Amino acid sequence: MTNALPVTLDDVHDAAARLKGVAHRTPVLRSRTLDALVGAEVFVKCENFQRVGAFKFRGAYNAVSRLTPGQLARGIAAYSSGNHAQAVALAARELGSTAVIVMPEDAPRSKMEATAGYGAEIVTYDRYTGDRVAIGEALAAERGLTLIPPYEHPHIIAGQGTAALELIEDVEDLDALVVAVGGGGLIAGSATAAKGLLPRIRVIGVEPEAGDDTRRSLAAGERVSVPIPRTIADGLAAEIPGELTFSVNRRLVDEIVLAGEDDIRAAMRFAFERMKIVIEPSGATSLAALLSARVPDLPRRVGLIISGGNIDTRRFTELCGP
Numbered sequence: 001m002t003n004a005l006p007v008t009l010d011d012v013h014d015a016a017a018r019l020k021g022v023a024h025r026t027p028v029l030r031s032r033t034l035d036a037l038v039g040a041e042v043f044v045k046c047e048n049f050q051r052v053g054a055f056k057f058r059g060a061y062n063a064v065s066r067l068t069p070g071q072l073a074r075g076i077a078a079y080s081s082g083n084h085a086q087a088v089a090l091a092a093r094e095l096g097s098t099a100v101i102v103m104p105e106d107a108p109r110s111k112m113e114a115t116a117g118y119g120a121e122i123v124t125y126d127r128y129t130g131d132r133v134a135i136g137e138a139l140a141a142e143r144g145l146t147l148i149p150p151y152e153h154p155h156i157i158a159g160q161g162t163a164a165l166e167l168i169e170d171v172e173d174l175d176a177l178v179v180a181v182g183g184g185g186l187i188a189g190s191a192t193a194a195k196g197l198l199p200r201i202r203v204i205g206v207e208p209e210a211g212d213d214t215r216r217s218l219a220a221g222e223r224v225s226v227p228i229p230r231t232i233a234d235g236l237a238a239e240i241p242g243e244l245t246f247s248v249n250r251r252l253v254d255e256i257v258l259a260g261e262d263d264i265r266a267a268m269r270f271a272f273e274r275m276k277i278v279i280e281p282s283g284a285t286s287l288a289a290l291l292s293a294r295v296p297d298l299p300r301r302v303g304l305i306i307s308g309g310n311i312d313t314r315r316f317t318e319l320c321g322p
Helices: 009-019 032-038 056-064 068-076 083-094 109-117 132-143 154-171 185-197 213-220 243-251 261-272 283-293 311-322
Strands: 041-046 076-079 101-106 121-125 174-179 201-206 255-259 303-307
Touching: 009 056, 009 154, 009 185, 032 041, 032 076, 032 121, 032 261, 032 283, 041 154, 056 201, 056 283, 068 154, 076 083, 076 132, 083 101, 083 109, 101 109, 109 121, 154 174, 154 185, 154 243, 154 303, 174 185, 174 283, 185 201, 185 243, 185 303, 201 213, 213 243, 213 255, 255 261, 255 283, 261 283, 261 311, 283 303
Parallel strands: 041 303, 076 101, 101 121, 174 201, 174 303, 201 255
Antiparallel strands: none
């Protein structure tokens, strides 16, 4: 295995310069109630306030903005359960291109409508029987499009890392960083930024109990596949870590903890009732790990990334209502 990582702190800084004035610099919130419940000072980076309602815009814009004029003219393809779909669709529109997005037919309706609203064409598939990577690659080849994957791309990883970069710039010293894990792009970029700036920081990933592919993979020292997860955290429903993201995470992520479905619902309710923010199940997973005491020996100053807030009223009420 080569000693060089595919993404560096310089790449994250470069992405930050490219995103300046385009992506939102999202707020860092505090809650005394949260601090008291978990026994630490918690600094919450709210990517639910990012453009398209999730951190995914950072990586998508960083990647799409680097395409050649010819590639932009031919168009872009992507596959996603929702947030990357919206991010690529908006980035394509901002940069004068077009996008075709492969989405599971059971993706949240609000995410599909938002993706279409940004001007993308949507192609659906069955997530439990279809192979979205194969479908996306075939579509891109057939139409001559440039494929932008949701996490298996160095520019995507570097862009996602700008969320942690901003958090550390705003808060400075942190003892730990807690990040949700799906395909691994957010935590790979976040770990690159965090360890580059604060070498002793503890990077903790959180997966839903139904989809612990990264936890198993880190324990095994190689990528391990799990059955396609059935979880309310649809954005984290990965069956195997990305090859590129795992090459980063196996070296920079210190541990993975799990959050149960009820823990995720409780975190969504807490965020709504006590912090006055709306977050989707995937976005609530990192918070759920703290509130349910899944992180052992929690240090004093903890950074937490809320990855997204894309959920409609009906679904929020269904999950969090009485």
